[in-house]
Amino acid sequence: AQTVTQSQPEMSVQEAETVTLSCTYDTSESDYYLFWYKQPPSRQMILVIRQEAYKQQNATENRFSVNFQKAAKSFSLKISDSQLGDAAMYFCAYRERIQGAQKLVFGQGTRLTINP
Amino acid sequence: NAGVTQTPKFRILKIGQSMTLQCTQDMNHNYMYWYRQDPGMGLKLIYYSVGAGITDKGEVPNGYNVSRSTTEDFPLRLELAAPSQTSVYFCASRGMETQYFGPGTRLLVL
Numbered sequence: 001a002q003t004v005t006q007s008q009p010e011m012s013v014q015e016a017e018t019v020t021l022s023c024t025y026d027t028s029e030s031d032y033y034l035f036w037y038k039q040p041p042s043r044q045m046i047l048v049i050r051q052e053a054y055k056q057q058n059a060t061e062n063r064f065s066v067n068f069q070k071a072a073k074s075f076s077l078k079i080s081d082s083q084l085g086d087a088a089m090y091f092c093a094y095r096e097r098i099q100g101a102q103k104l105v106f107g108q109g110t111r112l113t114i115n116p
Numbered sequence: 117n118a119g120v121t122q123t124p125k126f127r128i129l130k131i132g133q134s135m136t137l138q139c140t141q142d143m144n145h146n147y148m149y150w151y152r153q154d155p156g157m158g159l160k161l162i163y164y165s166v167g168a169g170i171t172d173k174g175e176v177p178n179g180y181n182v183s184r185s186t187t188e189d190f191p192l193r194l195e196l197a198a199p200s201q202t203s204v205y206f207c208a209s210r211g212m213e214t215q216y217f218g219p220g221t222r223l224l225v226l
C-alpha cells in the first residue's frame with residue numbers, strides 16, 4: 001500500500017519569511033496526484049495546492065508552491081512571505097486508486113507556527 | 117451552494133450507545149468518503165461510496181456502517197460506541213480531481 005511520510009512534526013518561521021515543509025511518499029504507480037491540505041484550528045480541511053504526477057512543471061498558487069521530485073518521490077511545500085493566517089496543521093496527501101474511488105492517503109501532518 | 121455539511125458538530129456518547137453522523141453534499145458528486153482523524157494524526161479512510169447504492173470499506177471500517185440511498189446523503193452509523201471511536205470524523209465528496217471536506221464532527225465516547 002502507498003504511504004506518505006511527513007518527517008517534520010513541527011516547524012516555525014518568522015512572519016514574512018519563507019518556509020518549506022517536507023513530504024515523501026512510496027508508490028509503484030506512475031499516474032497519481034499529490035495534494036497539500038491546510039487544517040487551521042477550526043479543523044476545516046482546506047486544499048492548498050495540487051500536483052499531477054505526469055506534469056513536470058511544479059504547481060504554484062500565489063504564495064504557495066511545490067517542489068515535486070518524481071524520481072525521489074518527494075513533494076515539498078514552500079510558503080513564501082509567511083503570514084499569521086498561515087499558522088495551521090499541513091497535511092500532504094497522495095491520491096490512490098482503489099476500484100475507481102481514488103481515495104486519499106494522508107501523512108501525519110506538520111504543525112506550522114508563524115512568529116510575529 | 118453549501119458544499120459538504122455535517123451534523124452534529126459535537127457529540128458525547130456513552131459506551132455502548134449508537135448514533136448516526138449525517139453528511140450531505142449539494143454538488144452532485146458521485147464519490148463520497150468518511151474519514152476519522154485521531155489526535156495529532158492524519159486522516160484515515162473508514163468507508164467510501166462511488167454512487168447511490170454502492171459502498172465499500174476503507175482502511176478502518178470496524179465498528180461502523182454506511183448507506184447511500186441518494187447522491188446527496190452518506191450517513192455513517194456507529195453501533196455500540198467504544199472509547200477507541202473518540203475522534204473527529206470528516207465527510208468528503210470528490211469533484212473533478214479534488215476532495216472537498218465537511219467541517220467535521222467531534223465525537224467523544226465516555
